[in-house]
Amino acid sequence: MIVEPTFNDAERLRIEGVSKSFGNHQVLDHVSLDLPAGRRMALIGPSGSGKTTVLRCVAMLEMIDAGAIYLGDRRISVDLTGRTARSARDLRSIRSKIGMVFQHFNLFPNMTAIDNVTLAPVKVLGIEKAHARDEGLQILASVGLAEKAHAYPSQLSGGQQQRVAIARALAMHPSLLLFDEVTSALDPELVGEVLEVVRKLAETSPLSMMIVTHEMRFAADISDHVVFMEAGRIVEEGTPEEVLRSSVNERTRKFLHRIQLH
Amino acid sequence: MSLRYLWNVHSQLLGGLRITVQATLIGMGIAVLLGLLIAMIRLLRIPVLRQLSVGWIVLVRNTPLLAQLFFLFYVLPSYGVKLNAYWLGTIGLGCHYSCYTAEAFRGSFAAVARGQWEAATVLGLSWRTTFAKVVLPQALPAVVPTLGNYLISMFKDSSILSAITVLELLGTTQALASQSFMYTTLFTAMGLTYLCIAYPASIGVRRLEKRLSGGRRVA
Numbered sequence: 001m002i003v004e005p006t007f008n009d010a011e012r013l014r015i016e017g018v019s020k021s022f023g024n025h026q027v028l029d030h031v032s033l034d035l036p037a038g039r040r041m042a043l044i045g046p047s048g049s050g051k052t053t054v055l056r057c058v059a060m061l062e063m064i065d066a067g068a069i070y071l072g073d074r075r076i077s078v079d080l081t082g083r084t085a086r087s088a089r090d091l092r093s094i095r096s097k098i099g100m101v102f103q104h105f106n107l108f109p110n111m112t113a114i115d116n117v118t119l120a121p122v123k124v125l126g127i128e129k130a131h132a133r134d135e136g137l138q139i140l141a142s143v144g145l146a147e148k149a150h151a152y153p154s155q156l157s158g159g160q161q162q163r164v165a166i167a168r169a170l171a172m173h174p175s176l177l178l179f180d181e182v183t184s185a186l187d188p189e190l191v192g193e194v195l196e197v198v199r200k201l202a203e204t205s206p207l208s209m210m211i212v213t214h215e216m217r218f219a220a221d222i223s224d225h226v227v228f229m230e231a232g233r234i235v236e237e238g239t240p241e242e243v244l245r246s247s248v249n250e251r252t253r254k255f256l257h258r259i260q261l262h
Numbered sequence: 263m264s265l266r267y268l269w270n271v272h273s274q275l276l277g278g279l280r281i282t283v284q285a286t287l288i289g290m291g292i293a294v295l296l297g298l299l300i301a302m303i304r305l306l307r308i309p310v311l312r313q314l315s316v317g318w319i320v321l322v323r324n325t326p327l328l329a330q331l332f333f334l335f336y337v338l339p340s341y342g343v344k345l346n347a348y349w350l351g352t353i354g355l356g357c358h359y360s361c362y363t364a365e366a367f368r369g370s371f372a373a374v375a376r377g378q379w380e381a382a383t384v385l386g387l388s389w390r391t392t393f394a395k396v397v398l399p400q401a402l403p404a405v406v407p408t409l410g411n412y413l414i415s416m417f418k419d420s421s422i423l424s425a426i427t428v429l430e431l432l433g434t435t436q437a438l439a440s441q442s443f444m445y446t447t448l449f450t451a452m453g454l455t456y457l458c459i460a461y462p463a464s465i466g467v468r469r470l471e472k473r474l475s476g477g478r479r480v481a
């Protein structure tokens with residue numbers, strides 16, 4: 001794959017030959033991807049194709065069996081040999097550069113929206129409470145939830161909860177944000193508000209994004225690189241135009257056809 | 263029933279009740295702290311300590327409380343432990359119940375969704391912050407009614423302390439009866455005292471349980 005040089009390679013994400021199995025089932029088979037800083041990559045493919053596992057490996061929620069993952073020149077992957085084992089503090093410092101938004105939001109139900117947003121900046125980055133609060137309120141306002149700052153997750157709709165989850169990730173000032181099927185658990189009428197927030201974010205911030213989604217129109221709109229995965233392998237990748245509109249690959253076309261029937 | 267006799271000895275009986283309540287509350291404190299510690303060791307999978315805590319639970323759950331108290335009372339002193347019967351009994355009661363509270367805590371920790379740990383991990387929160395700010399506040403409401411029931415059980419089981427010479431409510435009653443032979447009066451009064459405390463407490467726990475489960479916030 002040819003990638004043009006970028007101005008900021010310190011935050012470039014490189015996934016090199018990553019393999020991963022759960023028991024006898026191989027979920028990732030030599031997956032290599034390259035995400036220059038500030039770019040947005042959409043991962044598409046049928047369920048069980050390994051898209052989410054790619055994100056979880058980058059987020060260090062899973063160990064990998066082989067290969068390596070780098071953010072800039074720092075190796076972030078944790079493998080079974082323990083070669084990359086490092087101190088908990090070091091791990092957390094790399095982690096704070098990578099944010100993740102989950103399918104099921106995973107907000108902390110025992111805290112208000114604003115406390116969800118400020119907990120990590122205060123505890124991990126050591127930002128002063130009052131300052132974190134001011135900034136948290138600004139971020140909540142930017143996702144359209146200024147007036148819900150003191151609501152508990154149970155008092156919010158799914159779409160609102162997911163927007164709080166995005167705000168929570170943004171409060172850590174990550175350079176890379178991972179979106180794991182962030183609209184899949186939402187009622188259809190709530191999907192739009194979440195996609196709108198992500199879209200606005202893509203337009204206004206220099207964040208790199210990796211987006212696993214089943215919303216093909218959204219993938220086409222927001223990403224500048226689309227990767228189609230199947231059975232743990234990358235089948236095809238390219239611009240949204242190449243992969244989503246004019247793919248010549250049989251399997252990609254089949255998948256897109258199936259999706260459109262829904 | 264002789265109410266006059268009861269009136270004459272009521273201060274002794276109340277003194278015994280005070281010892282019962284004290285032993286129960288202090289024992290509960292021990293049971294909660296030790297149980298929490300054991301549950302955390304198992305959650306963190308700390309080697310050695312984890313095996314030790316499993317062994318501890320097997321040992322305590324499969325021997326009678328009375329046998330444990332006799333062991334503390336008759337064996338420990340010959341190894342230089344100089345605690346009086348009251349403290350030995352209270353500690354024994356707390357240790358006995360720690361196995362049950364540990365199990366309750368473990369269950370409530372396991373009930374906290376994995377996604378909560380993952381969200382905290384991705385945010386870079388330390389284990390301690392995750393546990394104190396995210397897991398424990400979610401686990402505690404579920405475990406409080408169970409702890410309340412154990413508290414009531416301990417209140418009743420503390421009567422066993424009389425077997426190692428502690429003059430709590432049952433022991434005091436027995437001592438008075440052996441002097442006055444007013445068995446009916448004394449043991450009826452004793453039973454009613456236990457009943458008058460344990461029954462309202464169990465109703466309270468049931469109400470608490472209802473309120474906590476009704477007001478539970480779901481993610």
